[in-house]
Amino acid sequence: MRIVTYDPGQWETFIDEWVSSLKTKYHKVLRYTGANDRGIDVAGFADKNYLKGGWDNYQCKHYRDAITPGTAWPEIGKMLWYSFCGEFVPPRAYYFVAPRGTGTTLTQFLTNAPALKAALIDAWPKAVADKITSTQAIKLEGKFAAYVDAFDFSIFQPMSPREVIEQHRATPYFIPRFGGGLPPRPLVGAPPTDLGEHESGYVSRLLEAYADHTKANVPDLAALKAWKPLEDHFKRQRECFYHAEALRVFVRDKVEPGTFEGLQDEIFHGVADTADENHPDGFTRVKAVTQAAQDTPLDAHPLGASALVKDKRGICHQLANEDRLKWTK
Template sequence: MASKAEGRRARKNQFGVKGGVIPPSSQVIHFSPAQWEEFIEAACRLRPLEGLVRYAFVKRLGGAGDGGRDVEARLDTTLTQDRWDLYQAKHYATGLTPTNAFPELAKFFQQLEAKTYPRPRYYLFCAPKGVGNDLGNMINNPSEFKRRFLSDWRQGKTGFKGRSAELTAPLAKLINEFDFAKIRECQTRDLIEWHALDRSAHHELFGMEAQRQNDPDAPASLSPDEHVYVEQLLKAYGEQCGQLLTSDDVMAPGRYQEHFQDQRTLFYCAEGLKIFSRDLYGEEEFDDLLAMVRKGIRPLVNSPSLRTGLERLDKGTSEVSKLRVDDSVLASKLRPGDLPGTCHHLVNRGQLSWVK
């Protein structure tokens, strides 16, 4: 049976919806068409691709003269046939229908015939409420999709008028040769998932609140990750008492036991902050916070007026909580032991020392 402490460690930091804020899947329904295109562009920049880390180039083109492509996402830096994806943004209050989709597809095929751009790898419809049943069934049956599209165009159901409505023989040939399996739905939940890979931007856009769970407790036995800062503590204690001390000495009942365990508790408070940063923002945010602390605390710790390692330790861990670290994204989630604990993390990285 798991202990209480193990149960706390098992809980994962996460983003939660602030009070009064609706979930992202509901918020995107209220975006303007331009905001929807911008959101798709941002999500595509972060989309993980099989065999690639990201798209090589992503650009929003929505508006007049876009040639029927709202967002262009390339697998290579150059625009090459079958090496880019076309994202078509359609923002409607209901699911996308053939009536909504066919005019865009007609424009797309006219641009392919005019060689405005090469054939894409995929043509992706993006709609906040997805595609409706009729269009969805066609997407799942490419041959029927093609037949219905050509039939509707011949019956004048594309929404075009005049010469632009004409389905010429070369255009019909191009459409017949096109693989309609390349026309797909890009689901809103996928766009949200990709966008969430930039945790800070996702948090900012949707009003998501970072929720920090309980910090890990200091384990009964020393972890290999504690080696460097513990050695510095042992040197500081040894300097004061005039003899070499081991970790067993200070973990046993005696003069230094409580102080040593308190320092380990501080280390694990900051370890909890490090895990929180890693889970929601990336470890670089914790690294940036350590850099702020180092700049602020080193001049105090290195003061010539401090003669012993314990004096430097006490000065550093007591004064560090007075530092202003408002520029850090982690600032709003700091707990009382976090900043003192970062001192031990700096020692662990060789960027601070108590005994000279």
């Protein structure tokens, strides 16, 4: 499992990515850092009451080995003490999260609430009392002892690394980090009959290229009916443009921000020299550039396996929309 090889910095980055997937099930997700975190690492809040409402705690640890009871006792102690003090209401669930998960002994305790409580109380004097705060030892006595005795220890639960990875799968960072490719793409329908506002740029540039080729005025799409090959070419280019737009939308929430733009950049650099070469006319340049785009290898790009011929050609027209490609000089 790749995550066990991460150093603390890489684990922290991975947890940051994973947290983003939790936002789909919570009103808000916050990460607490620093020495005064009161035992809270990553908190998922069910409502606007935050720590005073329904919330879950994800205690994230990065160790070479699985988490042991000795590691867990102080963290559980902090949760008990600070909830007793009224800093927050106890979470609905408290998960221990680590690259190698929880060890056998701790897992047995976490799946047996009475045994967990008894073991914690027994370990308290030596393993917990002086590890909750740096200013005093917290003894398990009086009202606090009664609070601990009545506490619902079933909230403390193990979370396997596999569960974390499955939640991470919902983030746009999963594919770049672990590979595996995108899910199958839905079929792309035919372009709508009417041109959309987002098509004005590349359509105007194509009409200019056709006029450059025919040496006649081509003011609008209706004029293309005089040249059947050009009319057919335009229909194919528009279909390609919509394929590229569909790919943009399809990957939007599945890959890291900027990944699709990176694909466009790969295409641009793959066709730039062809676009700069001398061509008899703009139409010839369009055909040469879109062919160069089709031939551009994308094996090293995260979206390479998902980019079809129509996508590659359509990206050229997206680039024309952005004035990065021009067909006439």
